[in-house]
Amino acid sequence: MPTQQEQHSIQAWSLINRKYLGKGIRVKRFRKPSRCQVRNRVLLAVLMANDIKLSQLAEELGVSSRSVSAWVYEGRIPGKKNLDKVCEFLGYPHHILFNRTVTSNSPIICQPSSSRFMRRTLTRSPVDNKILTGLCMVHDLSVSDVSEWMHIHPGTFRKWLHQGTLPSPSFQDRAELFFRIPKSILFADCVLNES
Numbered sequence: 001m002p003t004q005q006e007q008h009s010i011q012a013w014s015l016i017n018r019k020y021l022g023k024g025i026r027v028k029r030f031r032k033p034s035r036c037q038v039r040n041r042v043l044l045a046v047l048m049a050n051d052i053k054l055s056q057l058a059e060e061l062g063v064s065s066r067s068v069s070a071w072v073y074e075g076r077i078p079g080k081k082n083l084d085k086v087c088e089f090l091g092y093p094h095h096i097l098f099n100r101t102v103t104s105n106s107p108i109i110c111q112p113s114s115s116r117f118m119r120r121t122l123t124r125s126p127v128d129n130k131i132l133t134g135l136c137m138v139h140d141l142s143v144s145d146v147s148e149w150m151h152i153h154p155g156t157f158r159k160w161l162h163q164g165t166l167p168s169p170s171f172q173d174r175a176e177l178f179f180r181i182p183k184s185i186l187f188a189d190c191v192l193n194e195s
């Protein structure tokens with residue numbers, strides 16, 4: 001049985017712990033990757049746009065979290081069975097989610113200055129182009145900054161994101177040049193929604 005002084009000390013520590021530790025800890029939904037860490041930017045973009053954590057995907061597919069991390073951060077391509085599961089779960093063909101040229105090159109985009117993705121982009125209206133929106137989230141780019149750097153009107157870029165509008169070939173080339181991902185992948189949502 002603790003003495004009177006020990007009991008007082010225990011109560012004091014519990015009050016201190018409640019004051020500082022009882023507030024809860026805010027954990028970010030996704031860790032902020034450094035640019036050189038992400039080999040499969042398209043897969044991470046789709047996961048971020050759909051608000052699916054890597055651990056959730058692993059649990060859903062019945063694989064380890066380490067495997068899913070390797071797919072995203074190391075650019076590994078899963079075996080046939082898991083590849084089919086991922087593609088079916090996310091709703092994209094394997095040549096979009098696990099494109100060998102994109103995962104092997106994984107270039108860094110040429111971002112002229114720092115930018116910040118605004119979450120309200122997702123909450124204002126539904127997003128039809130998940131890949132393009134997710135890439136803005138992966139690189140933490142605001143819609144207005146990207147449109148300025150690509151020399152297009154912000155409203156035009158928002159149409160690409162929210163309405164899934166397929167831009168003209170010249171605008172597709174600009175997007176491909178900026179994000180360094182083939183336009184067939186960048187605008188796959190537009191094509192998939194049409195069919």
